[in-house]
Amino acid sequence: MSDGGDSLAFGSLALALLGGALRVSTPFLFVSLGECITEKSGRINLGLEGILVLGAMSGYGVSLASGSPWLGVLAAGLCGLMMGLLHGGLCSLAKVNDIAVGISLMLFGTGLAFFLGKPLIQPQAPMLPSLELGAWSDSAQLQSALRINVLLPLGLLLALLLHWGFRASRWGLALRLVGDNAAAARALGYPVVPIRIGATAAGGFLAGVGGAFLSLYYPGSWNEGLSSGQGLMAVALVIFARWNPLRCALAALLFGAAGALGPALQSQGITAGYYLFNAAPYVLTLALMAASWTPGRSLAGAPGELSLTQR
Amino acid sequence: MDPLTHSLTAADLQHRGAAVEAFRVTKRFGAFTALDAVSMKVEAGSFHCLLGENGAGKSTLVKCLVGYHPPEEGGFMVDGREQDIRSPRDAQRLRIGMVYQHFTLAPGMTVAENLLLARGDLPLRIDWRHEKAALAAFLDSTPFRLDLNALVADLAAGEKQKLEILKQLYLGQRLLILDEPTSVLTPGEADEVLGLLHGMTRDGRLTVLMISHKFREVSAYGDGVTILRRGKLAGSGRVGDLSTAEMAEMMVGSSVAVSSGRRRCAADQTQAIGEVRLDVEGLHADNDRGTPSVRGLDLSVRAGEIVGVAGVAGNGQKELVEVLLGQRKASAGQVRVAGEDYQASRAQMRRHGVFSLPEEPLRNACVPAMSVAENMGLRDFDIAPYAGGWLSLGFLRRGALTRRAKTLIEAFGVRPDDPAAAIENLSGGNVQRAVLARELSGPVQLLVVANPVFGLDFAATEAIHRRLDQARNEGAAILLVSEDLDELLELSDRIVVMSEGVIAYEALAGQADVAAIGRYMAGHGH
Numbered sequence A: 001m002s003d004g005g006d007s008l009a010f011g012s013l014a015l016a017l018l019g020g021a022l023r024v025s026t027p028f029l030f031v032s033l034g035e036c037i038t039e040k041s042g043r044i045n046l047g048l049e050g051i052l053v054l055g056a057m058s059g060y061g062v063s064l065a066s067g068s069p070w071l072g073v074l075a076a077g078l079c080g081l082m083m084g085l086l087h088g089g090l091c092s093l094a095k096v097n098d099i100a101v102g103i104s105l106m107l108f109g110t111g112l113a114f115f116l117g118k119p120l121i122q123p124q125a126p127m128l129p130s131l132e133l134g135a136w137s138d139s140a141q142l143q144s145a146l147r148i149n150v151l152l153p154l155g156l157l158l159a160l161l162l163h164w165g166f167r168a169s170r171w172g173l174a175l176r177l178v179g180d181n182a183a184a185a186r187a188l189g190y191p192v193v194p195i196r197i198g199a200t201a202a203g204g205f206l207a208g209v210g211g212a213f214l215s216l217y218y219p220g221s222w223n224e225g226l227s228s229g230q231g232l233m234a235v236a237l238v239i240f241a242r243w244n245p246l247r248c249a250l251a252a253l254l255f256g257a258a259g260a261l262g263p264a265l266q267s268q269g270i271t272a273g274y275y276l277f278n279a280a281p282y283v284l285t286l287a288l289m290a291a292s293w294t295p296g297r298s299l300a301g302a303p304g305e306l307s308l309t310q311r
Numbered sequence B: 001m002d003p004l005t006h007s008l009t010a011a012d013l014q015h016r017g018a019a020v021e022a023f024r025v026t027k028r029f030g031a032f033t034a035l036d037a038v039s040m041k042v043e044a045g046s047f048h049c050l051l052g053e054n055g056a057g058k059s060t061l062v063k064c065l066v067g068y069h070p071p072e073e074g075g076f077m078v079d080g081r082e083q084d085i086r087s088p089r090d091a092q093r094l095r096i097g098m099v100y101q102h103f104t105l106a107p108g109m110t111v112a113e114n115l116l117l118a119r120g121d122l123p124l125r126i127d128w129r130h131e132k133a134a135l136a137a138f139l140d141s142t143p144f145r146l147d148l149n150a151l152v153a154d155l156a157a158g159e160k161q162k163l164e165i166l167k168q169l170y171l172g173q174r175l176l177i178l179d180e181p182t183s184v185l186t187p188g189e190a191d192e193v194l195g196l197l198h199g200m201t202r203d204g205r206l207t208v209l210m211i212s213h214k215f216r217e218v219s220a221y222g223d224g225v226t227i228l229r230r231g232k233l234a235g236s237g238r239v240g241d242l243s244t245a246e247m248a249e250m251m252v253g254s255s256v257a258v259s260s261g262r263r264r265c266a267a268d269q270t271q272a273i274g275e276v277r278l279d280v281e282g283l284h285a286d287n288d289r290g291t292p293s294v295r296g297l298d299l300s301v302r303a304g305e306i307v308g309v310a311g312v313a314g315n316g317q318k319e320l321v322e323v324l325l326g327q328r329k330a331s332a333g334q335v336r337v338a339g340e341d342y343q344a345s346r347a348q349m350r351r352h353g354v355f356s357l358p359e360e361p362l363r364n365a366c367v368p369a370m371s372v373a374e375n376m377g378l379r380d381f382d383i384a385p386y387a388g389g390w391l392s393l394g395f396l397r398r399g400a401l402t403r404r405a406k407t408l409i410e411a412f413g414v415r416p417d418d419p420a421a422a423i424e425n426l427s428g429g430n431v432q433r434a435v436l437a438r439e440l441s442g443p444v445q446l447l448v449v450a451n452p453v454f455g456l457d458f459a460a461t462e463a464i465h466r467r468l469d470q471a472r473n474e475g476a477a478i479l480l481v482s483e484d485l486d487e488l489l490e491l492s493d494r495i496v497v498m499s500e501g502v503i504a505y506e507a508l509a510g511q512a513d514v515a516a517i518g519r520y521m522a523g524h525g526h
Helices: A005-039 A048-066 A069-091 A098-120 A140-145 A151-168 A170-180 A182-187 A194-216 A230-238 A245-259 A261-267 A274-277 A280-293 B058-065 B088-093 B110-118 B128-141 B157-170 B186-200 B215-221 B246-252 B315-327 B346-352 B373-377 B400-412 B428-439 B456-471 B485-491 B514-521
Strands: A130-132 A147-149 B020-029 B033-044 B047-051 B073-078 B082-084 B096-097 B174-179 B207-212 B222-230 B234-240 B276-286 B292-302 B306-310 B332-337 B354-357 B444-448 B477-481 B494-499 B502-508
Touching: A005 A048, A005 A147, A005 A194, A005 A230, A005 A245, A048 A069, A048 A098, A048 A194, A048 B477, A069 A194, A069 A261, A069 B096, A140 A147, A147 A151, A147 B332, A151 A170, A151 A245, A151 B306, A170 A194, A170 B110, A182 B373, A182 B485, A182 B502, A230 A245, A230 A280, A245 A261, A261 A274, A261 B073, A274 B174, A274 B354, A274 B477, B020 B494, B033 B047, B033 B058, B033 B073, B033 B207, B033 B222, B047 B058, B047 B088, B047 B215, B047 B246, B047 B306, B047 B502, B058 B174, B058 B207, B088 B096, B096 B157, B157 B186, B186 B207, B186 B215, B207 B215, B207 B246, B215 B246, B222 B246, B234 B246, B246 B315, B276 B315, B276 B477, B292 B306, B292 B315, B292 B477, B292 B502, B306 B456, B306 B485, B315 B354, B315 B444, B315 B477, B354 B428, B373 B400, B373 B428, B400 B428, B456 B477, B456 B485, B477 B485, B485 B514, B494 B514, B502 B514
Parallel strands: B033 B234, B047 B207, B047 B222, B096 B174, B174 B207, B306 B477, B306 B494, B354 B444, B444 B477
Antiparallel strands: A130 A147, B020 B033, B020 B073, B073 B082, B222 B234, B276 B292, B276 B332, B494 B502
8 A cells, every 4th residue: 555545544544533532522521520520529439330321221211202312311410410419428428438339339320220221222212413513524524523412512611611610619619628628628617518419419410411422322322231331431531630620521532532443443444453442442541540640659639538549 | 908808797897816714614524524613814915825734624625715615614705705605606706716736728729729718708709810819918918928829738837837827817816726836847937937926916916825835935925824734724824924944843743854955965975876877878759749859868877876857847858757667769869777778678677676656656657446566566476476386377476465565555654554455546645655665675776766756745755755865875876857956956966957858957966056957947058
């Protein structure tokens, strides 16, 4: 193959990766923003994987029943909110460990979704609309790469809002105080437990919305293998992003691109190692965790109350 | 200019220090009477000191005053009017604020954010430009200087203490209660903070009530003093009318010589100084955030001497000690013990008789949930006579461990004297004693000690100092890192000042120039 052909192939591979990043990153974005809120309050919610799957199932179900995908998104968010409340409430009991609760919630959420979602595997629910940002171009590949879902800009907007809000709103400051030094927050009269429960519930809501994306846009159906650990990866992503919402958004895009590597290579005709390339996000998770965790240093930017980072 | 005016009512705007009186305050915890009819009078605009040993009831008294636990009997008068203080909210209403011994700051947030959060009536949307201008104006109205944008985690202890005080001033407090404010500060920092507060009382803007152990501070800054002993009033008066010896006597209940001013001279040394035991050469180490903290440090300690390391907190002392104890990796340089390259492995510690009393021993030298006996065995539980038995598989001999613990508890006066008690349930002084007992029970060649009497009372301090002195006289090489210059001057044979990660000054203790030490500590030596 000539050099020109190589660069053409590379260009279309990059385009496929970009398209993949824009398509696949949305659940990462929502779950990581939700987890960012939760962790800023000093709790960690590993149950987001379960909430993601439950959100996907309930969103699909409500969209199917009501005919409105937006009602589905709302229902998925509310389901997540309830699960977040459950996590927040349980962790507020004495001597309850948030990581253990998170793991059981993850299993509970997925189990419940599989149980209730059995009748939803066949029928086709109305899908979320997409925005054709590539309509100006006559390249079909660019058009497809820039065909984005409406939730993505909403999520990016939310990242900006959170970035601003953590710094310059009453809620943001109180949330960070509670996550940084609960004793100080108590001494200053801030309600530590309600703030944490609220933050976990908000995180659950966003994770639920992220789940609705899976079933109502891409891949766009309900089945049991829908999430494949994206909720858990989002937790790692928050640590990699150092609890900063803007970096969460960037990291979500990066993870999205990694997730698109396998299909993108396949579209270029490289089928060898398809399943290996599909593992790229997981490899990326491991690599990033190893790279961002330097021995002998504490993590800069980590909320002081987080059980993960306490010595 | 006061940025708080919008949140204050007209009645609160009297910017005068408050006069406070405690009248026969009694507080019981179950069968234990923590305060027994204690009275105290703090005049408006004065700097009042509350003296007493640990457990004398000082903290209980001020906690009653700030509403944490209301007294059973007796009460308080503020500005001549009787006030029922049932909760911290009541105290806040009366503009009485307390600065705690441990910092109540959010380390991951900035100075400005911490101040704003303390105010409590934040708007939903925070206009940082406006708020920062208001905070800067507030700072200008106080004698304290801090960078509003600095992250609290990056502040030195003295700066954190200033921020705690600023928080209370920001709330418009008229009576400021300080619980041993200088226990975490260097003498220079302490003098600065107390001097500034003293200045504010002179202007009549503030009344200060300070809990302290340190006579030097009481004499230098106090107007009035109240002394408690075992929950009872032991004496009170104007500071100028009482001598240090009189105050000490009221505090401990008997004539105990105050050890301040005692200095070791070369002539004191009963033991000739021996060979080099610890030799540090060109040591570099990073702190937790990855920035270089120890930067090419050279230091040696010989057998039979105490080398005191002075310095403002945050100049690399903590990292130096952690490297020596094996808690931190050096990034460059060499540590030799008895001439041999030293990596702080367990075998090396044993071979060279290296022991240590790190700061915060409960965190750095104990397993909190284990018993005192088990903690006392941490150095040698795995060797004979504490382990062994069948096929030499290293089974623990709990009986031997417990017996040894009993002996040590007895010898070092650890309370409670129960080897089975979890060490986390012991008071700070007793944890310190228990760890020191463990560390001094073997043949000590080299002892690394960091802030050994932090937060301890008079008697415990004396006891630990005596032990260190004794170990030195028996030929141990001792490296003593302390933020208390008086302690260093009292115990050391040689004093070095650590500044910005290197040794900036060195002198024999007998010839040390305190002014020069202060200059080098402040980083202005050259």
